Amino acid sequence: MKKERFLSLFLILALFVSTMPAAWAAERFDVEARAALLVDEGTGEILYEKAAHEHNYPASITKVMTALLTLEAVDAGKLRLDQEITASEGAFDGLAADGSTANIKPGETMTVENLLNCMLIVSANEATHILAEAVSGSVQNFVQLMNDRAEQLGCEDTHFANPSGLHNERHYTSAYDIYLITREARKHDTFNEIVARKSYTVPETNISKARDLHTTNFLISTWRSRGYYYADACGIKTGSTPEAGYCLVAAAKRDRRTLVSVVLGAERVTMEDGTILTKSFSETIRLFDHGFDDFKSMRLLDPDEFICEVPVDLSGEANYVVVHPAEALERMVPADLEAEDLTRTVELTSERVDAPIAAGDELGTITISHGDTTYGTVSLLALNDVSASWLLTKEREAKEFLAKPWVRLAAVGVAVLAVAAIVLRAAAVSRARRYSRHRGGYSYHGYRGGRKRR
Numbered sequence: 001m002k003k004e005r006f007l008s009l010f011l012i013l014a015l016f017v018s019t020m021p022a023a024w025a026a027e028r029f030d031v032e033a034r035a036a037l038l039v040d041e042g043t044g045e046i047l048y049e050k051a052a053h054e055h056n057y058p059a060s061i062t063k064v065m066t067a068l069l070t071l072e073a074v075d076a077g078k079l080r081l082d083q084e085i086t087a088s089e090g091a092f093d094g095l096a097a098d099g100s101t102a103n104i105k106p107g108e109t110m111t112v113e114n115l116l117n118c119m120l121i122v123s124a125n126e127a128t129h130i131l132a133e134a135v136s137g138s139v140q141n142f143v144q145l146m147n148d149r150a151e152q153l154g155c156e157d158t159h160f161a162n163p164s165g166l167h168n169e170r171h172y173t174s175a176y177d178i179y180l181i182t183r184e185a186r187k188h189d190t191f192n193e194i195v196a197r198k199s200y201t202v203p204e205t206n207i208s209k210a211r212d213l214h215t216t217n218f219l220i221s222t223w224r225s226r227g228y229y230y231a232d233a234c235g236i237k238t239g240s241t242p243e244a245g246y247c248l249v250a251a252a253k254r255d256r257r258t259l260v261s262v263v264l265g266a267e268r269v270t271m272e273d274g275t276i277l278t279k280s281f282s283e284t285i286r287l288f289d290h291g292f293d294d295f296k297s298m299r300l301l302d303p304d305e306f307i308c309e310v311p312v313d314l315s316g317e318a319n320y321v322v323v324h325p326a327e328a329l330e331r332m333v334p335a336d337l338e339a340e341d342l343t344r345t346v347e348l349t350s351e352r353v354d355a356p357i358a359a360g361d362e363l364g365t366i367t368i369s370h371g372d373t374t375y376g377t378v379s380l381l382a383l384n385d386v387s388a389s390w391l392l393t394k395e396r397e398a399k400e401f402l403a404k405p406w407v408r409l410a411a412v413g414v415a416v417l418a419v420a421a422i423v424l425r426a427a428a429v430s431r432a433r434r435y436s437r438h439r440g441g442y443s444y445h446g447y448r449g450g451r452k453r454r
Contacts, residue, residue: 034265059239062165195235315355
């Protein structure tokens with residue numbers, strides 16, 4: 001008995017221990033920042049999120065929206081990348097003296113493309129105002145355009161007060177909204193090229209000699225700081241203010257996968273050895289490692305896959321039709337998840353279907369899940385045509401017609417009338433017979449003579 005109890009206890013303990021690493025991993029991973037988000041760009045799946053919809057100050061990550069609107073103005077023909085813009089005196093109003101700058105001066109002429117480089121590589125605040133005036137005529141009009149565009153992109157937790165990201169109580173966004181804006185900006189090749197640059201040389205202008213720009217993104221360059229370089233990183237934008245903390249929206253590509261991360265409100269701390277750790281970069285690296293190492297891409301459904309057979313009525317050529325997924329379903333799943341661990345739930349529109357059926361008709365859905373996680377639902381389509389039998393169809397129509405309540409009621413009425421008619425006819429016949437017998441008896445009894453002889 002003691003041995004059996006010990007064995008049972010051992011098996012339970014072994015099972016508990018075998019399941020703990022996954023649970024520990026889920027609980028252990030936490031980004032040290034106010035908010036964070038990690039998204040697989042190819043599928044749009046969120047691999048990690050922390051306070052992703054809470055309001056936070058974005059600092060210079062704001063410039064992603066400024067760049068987006070500038071590039072959309074180029075696409076619309078309002079500006080050209082090689083168009084020269086002269087910085088106005090008013091473009092420098094409201095800028096902090098100690099803010100990020102490319103040392104652009106009032107009256108200096110620079111192309112739109114070079115202004116974008118100044119804004120995105122070294123986070124030049126003055127470049128944002130110069131571009132804002134070029135796009136909308138004034139900074140104020142541009143800010144309105146920023147808010148309108150954010151709303152169009154589905155941003156529900158965003159309000160801009162300036163194009164640079166300088167602190168303002170009414171200038172806020174969320175990690176998820178930053179992702180939406182960045183996703184749209186990344187549709188522009190020019191944006192992706194600029195934010196991936198380690199350095200850039202701005203040609204000589206009418207006021208300044210050529211100047212070298214070095215990115216503020218430590219993930220893609222060691223020029224400003226070492227210890228954060230990430231070989232797979234390809235941008236995007238840094239930002240920091242005392243109120244916002246240290247912020248970073250970044251992208252990294254490994255093999256065929258691209259991840260986009262957002263970290264807001266991280267700290268910069270001094271370590272015991274005296275080195276300074278900027279956690280917007282270190283936590284982004286952790287996010288990328290988590291996304292690349294702990295998740296894998298898996299094809300969960302293939303359009304050529306036969307899912308099940310659906311019984312068919314009213315056809316003389318087939319008793320069933322095969323259904324298949326309308327499209328492929330590919331998702332990011334935990335690295336240790338196998339195909340046999342997934343649950344497939346098929347829901348048919350009807351247990352049986354009537355012919356005629358055309359190839360491509362939707363006959364149900366299939367949902368792929370694992371535990372509490374649903375990876376997607378795909379429509380199920382008929383694989384081939386199934387024609388209807390004229391005879392079986394008419395037979396069904398006749399049965400359905402006869403099964404209608406009013407038809408049944410009419411049939412009962414007709415039956416009642418028929419019975420009544422039969423009864424009345426029988427009564428009439430009976431009376432006629434009685435009358436006939438009555439007349440016959442009177443004639444017989446009234447005759448007294450015999451047959452006359454001749």
